[in-house]
Amino acid sequence: MPSPASHTIHRHQHHFGWDNAIPPILTVAPSETLSVDCSDSSDGQLTPDSTVADVAALDFGRINPVVGPIRIDGAQPGDAIKVTMGEFTPSGFGWTANIPGFGLLADQFAEPVLKIWSYDRAAMAPAAFSSSARVPLKPFAGTIGLALAEPGLHSIVPPRRTGGNLDVRDLSTGTMLYLPVEVAGGLFSIGDTHAAQDDGEVCGTAIESPMALTVTLDLVKRANLPPPRFTTPGPVTRHLDSDGYEATTGIGPDLMIAAREAVSRMIDLLVRDQGMAAVDAYMLCSVCGDLRISEIVDLPNWAVSFYFPRIVFR
Template sequence: MTRPHIHTIHHQPISTQHYGWDNSLPPQLRAAPGDTLDFAIQDASGGQINEHSTAADVLNFDFSRTNPVNGPVYIEGAEPGDVLSVEVLDFQESPGSGSSSAWGWTGILPGFGLLAADFPNPWLHISRYDREKVVFTPEITLPTRPFTGTIGLAPAEPGLHSVVPPRRVGGNLDIHDLTRGAKLYLPVEVPGALFSVGDTHACQGDGEVCGTAVETAMNVQLKFGLLKGANYSAPRFELPGSSVATVGSKGYYATTGLGPDLYVAAQDAIRAMIDHLGREYRLDAPLAYALCSVAVDLKISEIVDAPNWVVSAYLPRGIFG
């Protein structure tokens, strides 16, 4: 008779980090399907930004230290062709020094972001947040909706791979719906799956257009499962109904971009939204761009009426006090 596995809750947080995906990295822990793990995640700057930082710190950013991920974790029984399920259980924010509230940063990094050519100068903004709300400015409050921007498995291809682009096995997905109660499914390409996670955010708009959300350190608890032989071609996820934040009670204002190129259309929609935020709310351009990154949702409204497609940018009016 085979003795059944007793599911384990690992209370010691996993804090060991690595930079980039590499299937030759030794696992920091071995876990089994059904186990719950706790990860102590650093912000995406790798500690280079603190709550007292300025734009000069963004200018001197060391990109080799960005987006550290915690792990890897070896999942017993996981083989290529299987699918690892990752259930998001909870988050705990990291309070700032001398403050009961947590903090996060949003930055414009030269050469990075949807409108990099429009915003060539470094810029940094610090927000305060708790479990319920993010105070972006005294006049702008967003719902706290934490998630892990980078979450994935080691690829089969050998060598070190950048953590920046998303991949078939996950990685820097930046899907803001992967909050409490969500379940993510990741294709396994190597024995043990070799799972890692990082890049926690307090909130983000769909698109993360300036390249950063409200970046912050957090602890996150995840529960693992395994679908044998499922052979998914790319990540999938499911959400409980309660995971969708109700930020639209006061309606939305939307701008659009149209044309044969979705990327250019997205740029045009965000440029129009920055113009609206400047005219209607007197926000300067960098602050408006950052607000688009943390609160505005990009949507593909139409992609069948050739030769032009439509991208819409949705601003929830309820974030303004």
């Protein structure tokens, strides 16, 4: 049984970017469990009533709010914080967008597009993307990390050596994430919750969804940890793999180009076989596929694959 939460932290107690000068909102002892209420990555700018015009009007200064920071008593540089992900309480609302200038294929998809999702927050049944496509859900936190040693404000957008916008879909219930401490107290923050995402978040957004979650923060002294590592409690694709996959590849000497080609070819396949608009196929890939490095040792070319789960169209 998970430990009951010793503190509840509300979504208004958030900040934007990483800055070790931001005062902690709370100090906790190691092994305490927290209940955290997280906003979506738009900080509420997109709602169930939003239209595509709201995508074009997004204030990027408010992107990816993270709740915190939380000081862990006794944490010092060279230690690690072990974050055990507990239960998620989803909201039932989410959104996926193609945001101009953002995403793996931003040059191919220049116009804003918005998909509003409504899903069963209790049953967590696959959510309808269209009349023919339903996406299995797997809640997780996309942005989770500690403060950097360098002073000043650092953007929330990229992942960093102390965590941050990792967007690893397996940071879900039961996973244990280890983050290196660079400042006294660690200064932990979390947010950017998702109801589902592919491995790669190829269009730049997942099913962005506000939700509450619990985390347990433990202290590992003198861990001398390099950038983050994590342990999963079991299989990570069981919610997707029961009906197998369709897969496309990109092959060449540049991994980024190969990744773009693998995703582009999957979009072409979905357009041909499912009669989808290309931008809809792009967004669907971003919430339920697997972008994988399949081979990286056979000079001069590498192979990248994109796996799309057939269960989506069953």
